[in-house]
Amino acid sequence: MIKNRLYTPGPVAVYENALVEMSRPIMHHRTPQFSAIFRECAQGLKKVFGTSQDVLILSGSGSLAMTGAITNICSPGDKVITVNGGKFGERWTKIAQKYGLNVIEIKVPWGQPVSPAEIKKTLDANPDVRAVYLQASETSTATAHPVQEVAAITRNLPGTALVVDGITAVGAIPMPMDAWGIDVLVSGSQKAFMLPPGLAFVALSEKAWKLNETAKCPRFYEDFKKERAALKDDTTAWTPAVSLIIGLREVLKMWEQVGMEKWLERTALLASATRAGLEAMGLQIYSKRPSDSVTAALLPESVQAKKLVKYMRDKIGVGMAAGQDEIENRVVRISHMGYLDGFDMLTALHALETGLTKFGHPVELGKGVAAAQKVLIASAPDAK
Numbered sequence: 001m002i003k004n005r006l007y008t009p010g011p012v013a014v015y016e017n018a019l020v021e022m023s024r025p026i027m028h029h030r031t032p033q034f035s036a037i038f039r040e041c042a043q044g045l046k047k048v049f050g051t052s053q054d055v056l057i058l059s060g061s062g063s064l065a066m067t068g069a070i071t072n073i074c075s076p077g078d079k080v081i082t083v084n085g086g087k088f089g090e091r092w093t094k095i096a097q098k099y100g101l102n103v104i105e106i107k108v109p110w111g112q113p114v115s116p117a118e119i120k121k122t123l124d125a126n127p128d129v130r131a132v133y134l135q136a137s138e139t140s141t142a143t144a145h146p147v148q149e150v151a152a153i154t155r156n157l158p159g160t161a162l163v164v165d166g167i168t169a170v171g172a173i174p175m176p177m178d179a180w181g182i183d184v185l186v187s188g189s190q191k192a193f194m195l196p197p198g199l200a201f202v203a204l205s206e207k208a209w210k211l212n213e214t215a216k217c218p219r220f221y222e223d224f225k226k227e228r229a230a231l232k233d234d235t236t237a238w239t240p241a242v243s244l245i246i247g248l249r250e251v252l253k254m255w256e257q258v259g260m261e262k263w264l265e266r267t268a269l270l271a272s273a274t275r276a277g278l279e280a281m282g283l284q285i286y287s288k289r290p291s292d293s294v295t296a297a298l299l300p301e302s303v304q305a306k307k308l309v310k311y312m313r314d315k316i317g318v319g320m321a322a323g324q325d326e327i328e329n330r331v332v333r334i335s336h337m338g339y340l341d342g343f344d345m346l347t348a349l350h351a352l353e354t355g356l357t358k359f360g361h362p363v364e365l366g367k368g369v370a371a372a373q374k375v376l377i378a379s380a381p382d383a384k
């Protein structure tokens with residue numbers, strides 16, 4: 001018997017109270033009972049997104065809301081900027097091209113954040129850009145892009161929306177939509193929301209809703225306007241993932257009790273303890289601007305990430321992710337999102353120490369774990 005632990009940057013370990021509630025017999029979605037739950041979720045999400053706008057709840061993976069963030073804002077031929085600094089940035093480009101948009105892609109070296117000055121320069125040269133698409137946290141490289149700085153540029157442009165993929169940001173790192181001036185903010189259930197995959201969330205600013213009025217891309221299932229009309233009646237346009245919404249209510253309740261600010265601090269603490277542990281172990285942090293939602297550790301040349309990850313998952317029950325594309329075999333990625341705590345980060349570090357040792361790259365045992373412990377103990381409550 002192996003006890004399995006999931007530390008991948010999505011899907012993640014599911015919140016316990018959500019698991020219990022989701023296991024109850026299903027209810028019908030066109031009922032006052034479900035509408036009450038749905039209303040509670042829609043209200044709670046506004047706080048998490050930091051917005052006074054409606055947060056739409058779609059049934060589908062995060063890419064559904066990303067697709068909608070193109071089709072509901074743009075028309076074929078429209079000029080847009082996409083920031084490609086990894087797998088998910090590349091996805092913005094691919095979706096936009098599929099819908100016939102005129103894409104200016106800003107390529108960013110993997111592991112680095114985009115330069116706001118480069119975005120500004122591109123916008124100055126192309127005043128007709130309808131939207132800028134980027135990630136808050138580029139999960140493939142564990143890098144945080146400077147969203148606040150980019151928003152400070154786009155918020156002065158009435159015809160240009162800033163569209164942020166916050167799928168590994170909302171609920172993990174600060175991303176206050178209204179305060180920063182983000183126009184479209186997207187998230188999903190299987191990352192910081194610590195639910196199974198299957199829900200996507202999206203909110204639009206007034207500027208974005210205005211662009212929606214003239215957006216001609218074909219859209220049906222992911223029609224935001226139709227979804228917003230349904231939300232006003234405490235329901236969804238189509239049959240929703242009822243169980244997941246029931247689970248969502250439990251996560252939102254817990255966040256309400258803890259306080260969102262405290263929750264984000266907690267996530268940052270898991271990240272800094274993990275980074276301290278990895279560095280003490282002699283591993284480098286891959287990103288030049290690390291996100292607090294996920295950490296990528298650069299492995300020694302002699303160790304292949306895919307083999308190490310397979311070993312840890314299948315032999316000792318610890319799930320982490322290898323890299324993707326050009327860094328597929330060079331990094332392992334550890335999530336700080338999900339139903340996790342400091343003990344899980346110590347387990348992850350122990351698993352890495354075990355794996356590295358077994359793959360012939362001995363590390364001084366306990367060194368990484370001890371460094372992370374120091375960080376965690378420094379912020380543990382005092383004894384009375």
Ligand SMILES: *Cc1c(COP(=O)(O)O)cnc(C)c1O
Nearest residue numbers: 010061062063088137139167168
């Ligand atoms: C996980 C993730 C997505 C969404 O992918 P889906 O598989 O469609 O849920 C998009 N962007 C980022 C940054 C992600 O981490």
